[in-house]
Structures are given as C-alpha cells and as structure tokens.
Amino acid sequence: MQLLLGVSDAIDRLLARIANVFGWLFIALVVVICWDILTRKVGFQIPGFGSTPIQELEWHLHGLLFMFWLGYAYIRNVHVRIDVFTAGKTPRQQAKLEVFGILFFAIPYCLVATYYSYEFAHTSFIQNESSDAPNGLANRWIIKFCLVAGLILLDLAVASVLMRKLVQLFGPPDLAARAAPPAPAH
Numbered sequence: 001m002q003l004l005l006g007v008s009d010a011i012d013r014l015l016a017r018i019a020n021v022f023g024w025l026f027i028a029l030v031v032v033i034c035w036d037i038l039t040r041k042v043g044f045q046i047p048g049f050g051s052t053p054i055q056e057l058e059w060h061l062h063g064l065l066f067m068f069w070l071g072y073a074y075i076r077n078v079h080v081r082i083d084v085f086t087a088g089k090t091p092r093q094q095a096k097l098e099v100f101g102i103l104f105f106a107i108p109y110c111l112v113a114t115y116y117s118y119e120f121a122h123t124s125f126i127q128n129e130s131s132d133a134p135n136g137l138a139n140r141w142i143i144k145f146c147l148v149a150g151l152i153l154l155d156l157a158v159a160s161v162l163m164r165k166l167v168q169l170f171g172p173p174d175l176a177a178r179a180a181p182p183a184p185a186h
Contacts (some may be wrong), residue, residue: 001171003140005179008175011160012075015153019072022064029061060143064171067150073159102165106158109167114151121145 036054039045073079086094121144123129129140165178 001167001175005167005171005175008160008163008167008179011156015072015075015157015160018153019069022068025065026060029058032057032061045066052131052135053137056131056133056137060137062145063143066145068153070150071153071155074154074157075160077098092169095168097163099165102158102162107162110151110155110158113141114148117144117148117151121148125133 032054036051036058039054040051045051070079084096089097121141124141124144129144130136130138131140164179166175171179
C-alpha cells in the first residue's frame with residue numbers, strides 16, 4: 001500500500017509540475033487575444049501573419065491549456081462532475097463509486113481515446129497536415145500530438161486516483177487517511 005501511495009504521489013508531483021509550466025500559457029493566450037482584437041480594430045496586420053493564424057494560435061493555446069491541465073484537475077478533484085450519485089454518501093462509499101467509475105468508464109475511455117488520438121496525430125504527421133486556410137499555421141500535427149500527450153497525462157491521473165482510492169479502501173488507517181482526496185474547490 002505504501003508503494004501505491006508513493007507512485008501516486010510521484011504522478012501527482014509530475015502532473016503539478018506540468019500544470020505549473022503550462023499555466024504560463026494563460027498569459028500568452030491573453031496577449032494573443034488582445035493582439036488579435038487590437039489589430040482587427042485598428043486594421044494593422046503584420047504582413048504574412050494576419051487574423052487567421054492569430055485565431056488558430058488562440059485555439060491552439062486553448063487546447064494546450066486544456067490538455068495539459070486536465071490530468072491535474074482530475075487528481076485535485078476539481079473537474080466537472082455531477083454529484084447525484086455521491087451526494088449523502090460516506091467517504092468510503094464515494095471511494096467505492098469512484099473505483100467503479102474508473103474501472104468501467106474512465107480506463108476504457110482513456111485507452112480508446114489515447115489509441116485513436118495517436119492514430120489521428122500520426123496520420124497528420126505522415127501527411128504533414130497544415131491549416132486549411134492558405135495563410136494558416138503549418139504543422140497541424142504538433143497540436144494533435146499534444147492531444148496524445150494530454151490524454152497520456154489523463155491516463156496517469158486516472159491511475160493515480162485509482163491507486164489512492166485502493167489505499168483509501170484497503171490500506172491501514174494511517175495510509176488510508178493520507179490517501180483521501182482533497183476537498184473539492186467550489
């Protein structure tokens with residue numbers, strides 16, 4: 001049980017570091033959005049880098065933020081969820097429901113999504129896909145491989161939460177208490 005908790009802690013630290021690094025993209029995204037708005041209002045565009053590539057860069061940055069924060073959000077228990085099934089349940093019952101959800105929903109979804117996202121990105125790389133717009137961004141495969149990376153991080157997060165829940169359910173009291181999730185942010 002100590003090993004499971006240690007591996008989960010290592011995964012959580014990795015996800016936190018990645019989230020902290022990619023969190024700086026919020027600043028870049030705000031700058032890009034402001035630049036896009038200003039250049040459209042003023043009518044000034046950098047030659048060869050007009051509104052289309054800027055808008056594509058915006059959705060790339062949005063995508064990166066989502067993909068590289070999703071796993072971290074899951075381990076911190078701040079992801080969107082509907083608590084209809086867990087309302088009024090004890091922490092132990094909630095942990096059992098979480099294990100059930102992980103085994104029958106999260107793991108199958110993650111395996112399928114990760115596999116097909118890799119195929120999606122690999123095809124894009126082989127075709128050297130770029131934007132459909134003539135002046136859009138090149139190398140579309142890069143953002144598609146970031147989708148694969150984000151899903152791998154989600155896979156790690158699901159594994160981490162599963163290990164914590166198993167320790168919470170079956171571990172000794174001291175480890176079970178340490179494995180309990182943080183209170184969700186509201």
